[in-house]
Amino acid sequence: MFATAQTNPRPRIRPLIFAAALLAMQLLAIGLVFKHGINFYCLDYWPAAACGGASRALAGIYCAAAAIGLFALLRRNLFADLLSDTGRDLRPLALNALGFALTFVPVLFLRETAEARSMVLPSFAFWVGGMALMLAGLALYLAPAARWGRFLRAAGPALPVAAIAGMLTPPLAMKLQPIWHLDTVADITFRAVVAIVGGFGYPITPEPETKILWGENFAISIAPVCSGVEGIALVTLFVTLYLWLFRAEIRFPHALILYPLGILASAILNVVRIAVLMMIGLEGQPELAAGGFHSHAGWIMFTLIALGIIGVARNIPWLRKDYGTVTADAAPRQFVAPPPLRHDPQAARILPFAVFMLTAVVVPAITQSPAMFYPARVLLLAAAVALFWPFIRSLDWRISPLALAVGAAVGIGWVMVPVEPAEVAPYGALTGGALVLWYLFRGIGTVLLVPLVEELFFRDYLESRIRGSAPDQPAPLWRVLVAALITAALFAALHDRWVEALIAGLAFSWVTRRSGRISDAILAHAVANLIVFAVAAITGNLAII
Known part of the structure; x- marks a missing residue:
């Protein structure tokens, strides 16, 4: 044996x-x-x-x-x-x-x-x-x-x-x-877009040789880089990462079906994205089509596919290890359904962050002034957090001097780096009470909600998955370092000031490992954001955030 x-x-x-x-x-x-x-x-x-x-x-x-x-x-x-x-x-x-x-x-x-x-x-x-x-x-x-x-x-x-x-x-x-030749993929994408846009009755003139689709006052070029290969690569990478992180729960080789499903969904949604972009331009909104929608629709599609892959993997019994297995007495074990969503710790760590990211890509895709709609994003994020309030309330909340000190150090270091003010205020033309209300929502989101959502996902969920143990359990030093660096790098990728964000992510990871409580990282993050927001509000330079 x-x-x-x-x-x-x-x-x-x-x-x-x-x-x-x-x-x-x-x-x-x-x-x-x-x-x-x-x-x-x-x-x-x-x-x-x-x-x-x-x-x-x-x-x-x-x-x-x-x-x-x-x-x-x-x-x-x-x-x-x-x-x-x-x-x-x-x-x-x-x-x-x-x-x-x-x-x-x-x-x-x-x-x-x-x-x-x-x-x-x-x-x-x-x-x-x-x-x-x-x-x-x-x-x-x-x-x-x-x-x-x-x-x-x-x-x-x-x-x-x-x-x-x-x-x-x-x-x-x-x-x-030949299937993966970019010209072949671009040709398939081009033909599908022509069929969809033409099917809705829009007058268009396609040029298959150059992959240009002409309209009365708008045109798009479906170059090989727009054919959807990039999205397919991202989905393939995401599925690979998901299968690795959840290898203890997922049933192999059954779960490999997520690859063709994700790739097919990516290819179809890319065609839909380009067709909608063309129709927006033909409807007299070329700036919106070429600007916000073109820049962010791809990420919206990727986010939807990623959420769909997670949903399929978690909710189809055939893909889970605990379905149809045999116990010691040879009695088949029935599929154990995940707990109700409101009481699911994994969902509490992932879903609010997914809502946060989804709003971050959807809002810029539908408006040229996305910062003005920050209050709407805060309300949606607050609703997601409220859904999991029983789990959040059960965390070991304490006032930690270490967390306060680290948060203050991160916040002071952040504002000490000079940043040029934005040419246009993010709140647009708001004045009076509307402006005060906008600042109130901005503060709630920055100081209270964002630290909670980001730390639950990056430090409590993703880092522990990569490290292979909970924050309060021992792990090999090399795995601790690799997990902290990967999550800090991903955390930094969400910020324009990625150097400062990378340092902050490592600091919050250290706080979590030091105390074994994710609540300390949330507190440190909140203190840092409070200092940053206060300085930004006092100076009027919101580009600091």
Whole structure:
């Protein structure tokens, strides 16, 4: 049997790094010698399938190794037990060296002569046999044969499927390459936009060659960069990050369906975005179409897709690990539904921030003066916070001198950096009581709501997910540092003054780790924002915020 959780096996890191580096160098050497080190042009003597197969074999091994690495992230305990004795027996490295030497035997007879045509089978025999011995020796260096047997039985069919999928990636990518050609994607997008806009009765003149759609007083160009590939890449990255963060809850390989669903949704919504942009311009609003809507509609679509992916993953039982599993007494365990939304701690950390971000991209998309509508954003955010008030009230609220001091230091440091005032006041032409009311809402949002929402998401949720433990639980130092840096960097990306925001994010993370209470980070953030808002209101320079 494999070691239990109590033994807590750990792989030996240095021998593992050595094995990975050795394999990479051997594959690199093989590729360099046979591609550039001998005077033999394969296509002049061998069939194209043989030349392509030999070239893609090395890439396939690399991809298979990457796929196995991904599998290792999902089944870390399984691999930790397998690799707990790595490097203790050096004899398999002799087998690895023998296989490595055999792969170079074809160098002796691959010459640009007539006899080269008859050397296809012997060359592949040495390559396949040598590669098999090389990989077998490295595998036995990582773990003895008996341990490999137990490991493969415990891993089941998922591991060979992952390895085969990795091996098939290079040839499959070559087959699918035309699909990902930007001109092809742009052409599909262009035709769909023409169909939608024309279907609504707008007089348009399409130019398929240049991908320009002309109207009476407005035109758009659907260049390859506007084809939706960027959105597809963002969605793919988001799904990958989500699957990694929630790997303990999500059922594999079922959850991989989120990739095609997200990509399809991204492509469809991009077509809708461009069609709506065109129709806004044709309706006599070219500035709104080319300005706010064009700049922010893409982020609106991405936010909707991200929320949709989360909703699908959380609410479809088939995608969750706790659906259809079997307990010790062989009785099937029914799907355990998440708690009601109002009492769901995870939703309390995520949903208010999602509302905050959604309003940040929707408002600029529908108006040229988004700051004037800040009170509406505050009301929506307050409603989201109120929905989860039972959870927020249950936090360990204290007046922490450390949090007060750190917040004051962050706030003072923020306002000490000079910032040029904006040319136009964000509140527009508001005066009198309306202006006072605007400042009141701005203060409530800046000092009370934003610190609460951002800290619950960045420090309490995202950082703990990346770190792999709660704020009050120990974790390896490297994971603590990586989690703090990643979340601080993402936090800084939301701010124009990203350097100051990065420092602030790290400070709030330190406060959280120091006390083990997210409420201290919220308090520090609120104190910092209070100082910043007070200085901005007194000086009239709201660009400081």
